[in-house]
Amino acid sequence: MLLGLCGLSGYFVLADQGYGEDSRPADGAAAPAGPRDISSRAADPTPLTVEEVFPGKQVVVDAEESAYPVRKTQVSEDCELVADGEIRELLLSLGCSQFVRATVLSPPETYVATAGIVNLADQAGATSAHEKIKPIVDGKKGRFLGMAAGKDTESVESRSAQVGWHVRGHYLIYCVVARTNGGTIGTDDPFARQVMLDMIEVYLRGKVLDRRVTAPTTPPADVEPSQPN
Numbered sequence: 001m002l003l004g005l006c007g008l009s010g011y012f013v014l015a016d017q018g019y020g021e022d023s024r025p026a027d028g029a030a031a032p033a034g035p036r037d038i039s040s041r042a043a044d045p046t047p048l049t050v051e052e053v054f055p056g057k058q059v060v061v062d063a064e065e066s067a068y069p070v071r072k073t074q075v076s077e078d079c080e081l082v083a084d085g086e087i088r089e090l091l092l093s094l095g096c097s098q099f100v101r102a103t104v105l106s107p108p109e110t111y112v113a114t115a116g117i118v119n120l121a122d123q124a125g126a127t128s129a130h131e132k133i134k135p136i137v138d139g140k141k142g143r144f145l146g147m148a149a150g151k152d153t154e155s156v157e158s159r160s161a162q163v164g165w166h167v168r169g170h171y172l173i174y175c176v177v178a179r180t181n182g183g184t185i186g187t188d189d190p191f192a193r194q195v196m197l198d199m200i201e202v203y204l205r206g207k208v209l210d211r212r213v214t215a216p217t218t219p220p221a222d223v224e225p226s227q228p229n
Contacts, residue, residue, distance in 0.1 A: 004091070014138075036213050038169030040122040040181060044212070047098055048119055050075050053208050054102040061198045066107030068198070072149030073102045076118045082118055085142025087133055091172070094129055095121030103149040106181070106195050112156045114146040115175040115199035126167040133165055147174040155182040168209050175199045 037043040050073045058067035074081075079096035080088055101116025120126045136142045144163050146156030155161065161178040162185050175196050179185060185192045 029128055036215060038123075038171070038213060040170050041095070041097065041119065042122075044170065048075065048100045050100055050102075050119060052212070053100040053117060053204070059102070059104055059199070061202050068104040068106060068113075069109075071105060071112075072147060073100070073104045074147060074219070075100045079118070081145065082116070083142060083144045087142035087144065088131055088134045089142075090129055090136070091118060091120070094125035097121075100148060103147045103153055104199070105152065106191070109152065110180055111177055111192055111195050112146075112153045112180050113175055113177045113195050113199055114144075114156050115204060116173070117204055118172040118174070120170050120172055121168075122170050126170050126172050129172050130165065130167045137163065138205055144174050144176050146178065152180040153177060158182065160184060162192060162196070164200055166200050166205055168205050169213075171209060173200050173204045173209075175204075 054070055054073045057070055059070060060067045075098065077098045079091050079099060080089070081095070082091060082099050082101075097119050099116050099118045101114055103112065103114045105112055120129065143159065144165070146158075146161055148154045148157050155178040156176055158178060161176045162175065162178050165172060165174040167173065177185065177192050177195050179192075
């Protein structure tokens with residue numbers, strides 16, 4: 001199965017052992033293990049910033065392929081903006097302190113996605129969220145919220161948008177994908193699946209959190225908190 005929620009969430013459970021055989025490597029190789037412990041916010045207290053997660057006007061997944069244009073970014077401590085229904089309640093109960101997200105277009109601009117990282121209290125909570133979200137989504141009792149960013153992005157806020165999620169350490173990574181024309185995404189749509197794999201597995205879970213794991217634990221004194229765009 002390519003994009004059904006059951007298939008996607010199952011894929012990302014298996015991907016805890018690696019990136020998955022059909023996804024792209026981050027620049028051809030995984031970053032080496034580093035000194036930072038990201039199993040809890042107590043061990044990893046530095047907040048995420050837009051500059052860390054989405055630092056430029058494009059998301060580069062593979063240097064040899066077209067990048068994803070970034071249309072809008074947001075960082076906020078208001079975790080109610082991430083999801084609605086029981087997913088919102090779940091994230092709040094697990095100590096969500098902030099999130100960083102961006103809305104991007106696929107390189108041919110036929111798909112739009114909102115992808116982000118949610119900062120939870122600890123790895124146990126993130127793992128619990130990973131397991132509990134699927135039945136909530138299947139039961140239509142809650143969903144992740146896309147963020148419109150002008151022309152050709154409104155469909156990412158629709159209830160028909162597809163979603164995937166994964167975890168690493170105390171972070172929950174998610175992505176909402178829709179067609180820019182509002183059309184239905186079928187279960188045999190490999191392009192929509194690739195967008196989700198690129199954003200969740202290769203870029204956010206791979207590149208961004210690899211950098212956090214290997215970065216110095218003490219940020220420079222002159223770093224200013226990021227503000228929403």
